[in-house]
Amino acid sequence: MITVLGGIVQARRSRPMTREIVKQDAELPALLPESSEARQILAAHIDATVRKIVEGEDERTRDLSGVLFWVSFLTLAVFLVVVAADRGGYWWLLCLPAAVGWLLGAPAVVQDATLRRRDARGRPV
Template sequence: MKFADWAPILVAFITVTGGIVQARRKRPMTREIVKQDAELLALLPEDSEAKQILAAHIDGAVREIVEGEDEQTRDLGGVLFWISFLVLAVFLVVVAVDRGGYWWLLCLPAAVAWLLGAPAVVQDVALRRRDARGRPV
């Protein structure tokens, strides 16, 4: 295969990856939101009912952060393993398209690899409580 055959795929991959990175970067993190809420709390008058409500909200958010940080993890090994399945599926489809003929039968194992890999990546990348072996609890 020539580079010209791979160029559109690489451009699409880089574009999608960049979009995902930018989308995640724009969302404020939980600690940043709590920090902004604490700054807003300092600006409210002492006798305000909103100050008490906001203080209770900040207290609950901080508790969730502290309790959830230690318990929720991603399974990085599982993510890498299942991403290799997705890469294998894409490779098999590219070979089938390039060679033609009976090589189109490679789309069957590619479909199986994709159907196994895609949901598994989503499951392993999600923040969850996990046991010592990395399995979801």
């Protein structure tokens, strides 16, 4: 579970904070002379970035059903390890499917929890 939470936190941290960058960039034209070509270029860049934010904001979603499915998959993997630890003996063989479940489930949860453009079926575009 710690792996999944760490992946989600990392995915959120690595996302560029576009609105904060635009906010900082919006303060720069006031520092430049009015006739400066750099001021016009910066203003055009800020305008284009704001347009991208507004247009793309509604298109990016999370796949909640996928997140719930894979979290239940991870829960089952943890349950198998707990049963194996409790019973011992040949029950330790349950750790093999648990490991496969964990290796499949952890990246899938991060993928489905990340904001992305998705098609009608919820698959990343």
